[in-house]
Amino acid sequence: MDRRTHDRYVERAMWPIGRGDRFFWIAVVVLGALVVAGLGAWVYQIKNGLWVTGLNQKVSWGFYIINCVFFIGMSYGGAMTSAILRLTNAKWRAPLTRLAEATAVAALLVGAVYPLIDMGRPDRFFNILAYAQVGSPVVWDVVAISTYMVASIVFLYLPLIPDLAITRDSLHKSKLAPIYRVLALGWKGTPGQERSLARGVGIMAILIIPLAVSVHSVLAWLFAVTARGGWHSTIFAPLFVLAAMLSGVAAVILVIAAFRKVYGLQEFITARHFRYLSYLMIALGAGYLYFMVSEYLTEGYLADQATAPLLEQIFVGTYSPAFWGFTIVGLVFPLVLAAIPGRYAIARACSASLLVIGGMWLKRFLIVVPGMAEPVMPWDWGRYAPSWVEIAITLGSAAAIPLILILFFRFFPVMSVHEMEEVEGGAPEPRGVVLMPTLAEGAGK
């Protein structure tokens, strides 16, 4: 690779670091205000108790659990996209992986806070650890989410090391240079360092997939191991995993489109990338549709005493606008929109992603709230309407994801220059697909 190409990559990946134009500050102030409003609402809830929410005796899970499942699912999609593209050695991944991995961490940081918010008394979180019951799905969740969080951060950090070295060398006069120097671990791009890095990234790319699957399976079992209509389903875990991947890929598309536009990455991230990601989203969406039909068909055909009233409420009752809105506008239409060949691939991919994200949130609502509202004894159906506190916290957390990403990419390169060079042939390509040879190489050293 020639020097000019390398410099071009470095210039595009580094230019936002330490800079902030008017749009940057507007975005930070607006998103920051939403986050502060959300935090304020949470403090208000802590001081006054959970009665300030719309949660009640019958419907004790609402926006918080929906958001927890939704944001952690979004994180899963980001991590999976990056891991799968690395393992399959897809060359087009190079400008996308950093954004996908950062989206995964940002969404996970936000999603993991929701169980604390839902507890009402966050200080009692330590009781889960101190008095852990191994038979409790809540403990499974704590173990799975904390493991996945550490793995996601490591998966973001390891491929960042060579780029941190580039940042260290490019910004050697910056006040942050000592931090970059420490984080870069003395990277010089020697063959030995490349081998070590390839081994570490290879392990993490393989590990992150079962970890992400386990996290979402455990979240699904939180519902499925209870004897409630609509929840006690064997298909729930794979359904949750697929839903997470679908909403995650949609989120990655939106994040990539936004940073491409704002950071001027059109040269590197093209319509082709959006088409490929759209194909991935279509495949996942079709799979999800199949699982959903399979779930409702088997439950509806049997019309069990516990599930029949629930299905009635979902298909033709109180929740039917949400269900049909999700199915048609949030699932089928976006997949068709993304599948149509022709012009405006990026705009169509973004529109479809936006609809899919909205639809998948609605689907989580349809899982959590009607399942809770359905009486297990001959009582009335429960009712749930979120209070301003829940809405403020939800908006604040949704704003926190882009805010975290904007702030992160103000200090770290938005694209992986190292991977871009690998793809172009400037750096030795690590054997990400085959783990064992890389392990063997590491062991033989």
Added chain:
Amino acid sequence: MKRKILVFAAALVATLAFIVAGRGLLPGSVQLRVPNSNTISQNAPMPGHDTTPQQAPQPIVAPPGGSRVALAVTTGAKPELGYIVSATVTSPAGKAVSEATVRFYDVVDLFGQREELIGSGTTDGQGNASISYLPASGGTHQLVARFAGQGSLSASLGTTTFEAKVTAKPYVVDQPPLAGFSRAVPYAVGLLVLAVWGLIAFSLFGTARGVVATANTTRRKGETA
């Protein structure tokens, strides 16, 4: 290094202070004030769960002037089947009372002294009623036989104590079919989680070690050259 330690110590103190201060701010930890009642501390015992020392057991005394119940315990023909607990009900005039229902109780200590019903019987023409009783535990047992009254006869009771040497075999609940499997699962999952954490640590620290070691080697070579 000293500065890092100071920063770390300050962060630790701030976190602890936040936790301690936060506990005071939280609604559940304040005292609850119920209108027209005394202040209830959160740590106060729940109604019915009095933690004060138990009062001494009340003596079981028969009401005066009523019928009489005499109670006796004998060993049966087959001791392994338990003891014969017999009660004889007589009127104040000393005549046997027939067709009277007698309930037999063992005085047990279960959250305080209580009478546990162990059986009941109907008196015959001699005023005798008996049951077979195999206690769950050995040692001294206090038994009570209660006659609730019949016609003009008022209620009465009789008590006795006896030393139980033969007891019932403990009832063993059958293990559920998957009990052994269920017990093993947490350990297996725990090992799996540890293995995953080990792999993450290996991946991070192995890479860091490899990168730093190579960087140091390169630096030393450069210095030598």
